[in-house]
Amino acid sequence: MELRGFHRLLQGFMLLFLIGTCHARFVVEKNSLTVTSPEKIKGTRDSAIGNFGVPKYGGSMAGVLVYPKENQKACKSFDEFRISFKSKPGSLPTFVLVDRGDCLFALKVWNVQQAGASAVLVADDIEEALITMDTPEEGHSSVKYIENITIPSALIEKTFGDTLKKAISGGDRVNVNLDWREAVPHPDDRVEYELWTNSNDECGVKCDILMGFLKDFKGIAQVLEKGGYTQFTPHYITWYCPGAFTLSRQCKSQCINHGRYCAPDPEQDFSSGYEGKDVVIENLRQLCVFRVANETNRPWVWWDYVTDFQIRCPMKEKKYNKECADTVIRSLGLDDKKIKKCMGDPDADADNPVLKEEQEAQVGKGSRGDVTILPTLVVNNHQYRGKLAKGAVLKAICAGFEETTEPAVCLTSDVETNECLDNNGGCWQDKAANLTACKDTFRGRICKCPLANGVQFKGDGYSHCEPGGPGRCRINNGGCWHESRHGIAYSACLDEGDVKCKCPPGFKGDGVNSCQDIDECNEKKACQCPECSCKDTWGSYECTCSGDLLYIREHDTCISKTRTEVRSSWAAIWVILIGLAMAGGGTYLVYKYQLRSYMDSEIRAIMAQYMPLDSQAEVPNHLSDSNRA
């Protein structure tokens, strides 16, 4: 029952139709299994993804590993042994290790799932390379429960299984992490995927699953395709009739183009109902529908065609034929002449280019093995493992996008968990400003400092983010000190330059946590002239002069309001000026130079107002022509 390496697919079908070689190339798809404790067996190994249940593509799961004392092969229900694997609320989920052998892989997983576990590890019973645990062949009673398996499963090598069992029986608590994040390559922002399908709708459970999947998945597939997120290609398997048998009755009824392209008889009864070649022809039509739709840049119309055809033209109602197909084609606005041309002549003893390409594509390339079973889904050239169901498949496709490029449909709660909701994903956040560095992606979360109000935050994203670059002071004052009192606001944030926070004039401090008012009066910073009287204010000071004097803030001094008297330092300048004037023409240039370098515009203004400059012969013109009262 366990299919190793080679998959037979011609169930009930004549073995005449072989795929060219008996050794089909089969690739075991893997995920990784990490033991996180105990210390002595820590490490990461590969495990093989089971081809049923729901692998958590793009995700990972941590759990405590249990090896049951009884029913170790899990072939019986654990109820009989009164064993339950349900984990207590808040504790890690239980993973169960079981042994290979005696019954179907799927049955083991089903029994463990029924007992409440979250994942199953199956230990191989012989030393060999990893194999894929497959679903049983059709007709087996197991198909009843197989669709209800929802937990992931993985096969591990015998020696690794022995190591785990030894640790568990030795009393260690074994914690493991199953990781599917790298199970699908995710190189860029577009996922290429292909479905190997079949138009046959009467092959039992497998066909029902496939038809159901097409219907369920159509909506999402079309959204992804229209948005340019994916490039989907449908494929169809055909077999060929060995040369010696091309003229036999069987080959004639199941093949077209003289034994080149064949499909099994739908009812496996050569004398009644539809024949294999009817299936080949409809498959060919569906391929051509895709090609013609793709040529007009509407590849998603294929999904409409196959689902409509399924509903309107079922074999059961004897409508599985060209007439019915043509009505569907026309209703979708497809060019039926082009489709007819693409299909060619099924009776010709010649290759059909479309089907020939399909047969060539069946052979594995690169990371993908040969396609020998239906249905087969390939995502980014890796074969999908797991059940063919909407949610499970969407996970695998979503896992194929480079982080942060996944479409919105991948970030809904039924596809992935938003890791930013739990403790903000361990990323930086500023709750007050409603800012976070956590960005949810399909494969987990990333911590990246946000862009808010046009200002890019900078930092490691985990413990630290702060506004950077121009405009940073707009956001929370750039993390610098700021305060306002009585309608006056001060901020220590500097928008430009390397220094981010610096206390404004009138304050001292680190600029980040605090800036304290400088008491200019007591610290003798200003307003210290004999006539001055000083009063400190927040961020500044007030200075008044006694008597008739006027305080000039820029020069921190008092001057007379009258025209004749100038006090303090102005008197000194006056004396110098007189001296220089008296020194005569020889010193004129020196005088002029000194005058200019001493006097800024304010001094000039003041002097023009308070000094009798117009009586001086040597008054420079530019001083005398302004502000004359």
Ligand SMILES: *[C@@H]1O[C@H](CO)[C@@H](O)[C@H](O)[C@H]1NC(C)=O
């Ligand atoms: C599987 O699930 C379906 C729907 O939930 C249910 O009707 C059916 O009985 C289940 N089958 C088994 C074998 O548990």
Ligand SMILES: *[C@@H]1O[C@H](CO)[C@@H](O)[C@H](O)[C@H]1NC(C)=O
């Ligand atoms: C569909 O069209 C795209 C681009 O137009 C092309 O790259 C791709 O090969 C086509 N697929 C098939 C199967 O013709």
Ligand SMILES: *[C@@H]1O[C@H](CO)[C@@H](O)[C@H](O)[C@H]1NC(C)=O
């Ligand atoms: C915080 O921001 C997010 C999106 O940026 C928004 O959806 C949410 O409503 C905001 N919350 C508050 C409390 O402002």
